[in-house]
Amino acid sequence: MNTDSVISSITPIPTYQLYGEREPWPTPDMVHCEAIAARSKLHNWHIKPHQHSGLFQILYLEKGEAEVRLDDKTSRMQAGEVLMVPQLCIHGFRFRRDAVGYVFTLAYPLIHQLTRRLGDRFASRFARFGVPSLHRLGDDAEGDYLRMSFRALDEEYAGNLPQREALMEALLTAILIRLTRSTFDAQPQQQPPQPRPASRSGGHFARFCDMLEEHYLSHQPVAAYAASLGITAAHLNLLCRRAVDKSALEMIHERIVLEAKRTLVYTSMTVSEASYAVGFSDPAYFTRFFKRATGLSPKQFRQQAEALHR
Template sequence: MNKHIPILDSCTLTDSNQNKILIDHFAAYLKKNSNMVFPHRHSFYHIVVFTQGSGYHTIDFEKFDVTPGQIYFMAPGQIHTWHFSDDVDGYVINFDKGYYESFLLLTDSIDNFSFYNGIAQDGVIQLHSELLQQVTTLSESLYQQVNHTQPVYWDLTKTILLHLLMLVEQSHSKTTTGELSSSYALIKKFQRLIETDFASSRLPSEYASQLNVTPNHLNIVCKEHLGHSAGEEIRNRIVLEAKRLLVVNTLSITEIAYSLAFNDNSYFSKFFKKHTGMTPEEFRKKRAW
């Protein structure tokens, strides 16, 4: 298998990267990038709105069937590939963190959106008809501003993008959680901490301390909202990163173990097999996209 999965930058996908955003009709985008069906990851944030077509999209080893009205959000670093029908269409938006934050001047504000937490399932949302209409209208407005309006008012493009993101977040939060409870907010903070600290912090007590709650309370909230313990949530993130590293490049198993703070290659292999049913070598050899 191909063990090296490229990281695509914004400049890979657009003629000019000075403004750090690309938006296109999805059918046209696929035609221009017809060779990109191989597994790859991005250094930028990625949005796809599906208005028609079918097929499937694989994100971080999770397979999602495509239906009209879906919107996909992908954070930098996630691995994906796809197989779409010939009539698939919609919109694609790629932008980097600097483009977004240069407008809001809020560090890491984009990572506060629930769909950009790095969890594949949270980034795939089915929009109801009214919201889909609003999202497609905003997407077309952004497309026209970026590609056909001269001069381009870049602050306006950022405003449109922010409107789209906040509109989906507002609607999705109400649909999935009603009023955002303190326990739900705690889970999201916990997951954001895991995203940055999973390689160095393995114990729920370390995260509980940062969140100003007891380990027991954190565990109860995780079981309530996620169906498993706080420790399992941490381990799941370690396993995901191990899978990414195993298919992304030619690092040895020992190098991957050390990069994930395992002091012993044998312990890493046992840990990985316990959670996946395969050894790292078997996963690397058998992984099929």
């Protein structure tokens, strides 16, 4: 099969950071929380089919109903259910206007960080969420725990209290462990249809995303990633353009900038120390790189973040 024809077939599906937004990940947090209504109301409660690169979503529907599209299949989602959506899964929603719940969007760097802490066994189990899955919360202590955790995570995200990041990561860890247990230690009551197998081109792009997470601190050139995938740098750039409307180099730079933001906001490192931490040997070059990407110097970005979190 011609690779270009496979790529062309997916171009009508938009790829967003968050639905309706094409800007880079907006904050130094690696998780974003919002009420279902916050975004759905803006789109008449209809989230059209789209996909995300590098983002994993957990949608908890507390009240109401939704029609859920996953790739080319449609299913119903009821109150008390949780939907797990991995990156590059085409998904869309048509919510009833009384729908209440939360959407939690996790950057894959955070997923990798949390799963590594929990060991290989958990990581291998969590990897099975590479396809979307739907779970019903029980009317028991386990279900109550998850409902409480979802609400607590949303409240913590909206606040600016000390140790906010640590508590959010603890809540996310608990949520992921509980959802993994309920999925693989007991038969889920409802499972949506499996998506179509990824195309070879889609597989190359997903593998590039994984490799980027593993090697971004070493600042490897695009050609090195392409060689590891067995394709040319031009082909890799084409895949990235088709999937997320960015070049491979832009994706590499965005990942480095995200880590730099987190280092500046959540550690007490000096700008020079932060530059070394994210793979730069010259702090002056790091400052120019960061300002070109964000419009602010590292010092200005840190001051702005500190003002927001007071």
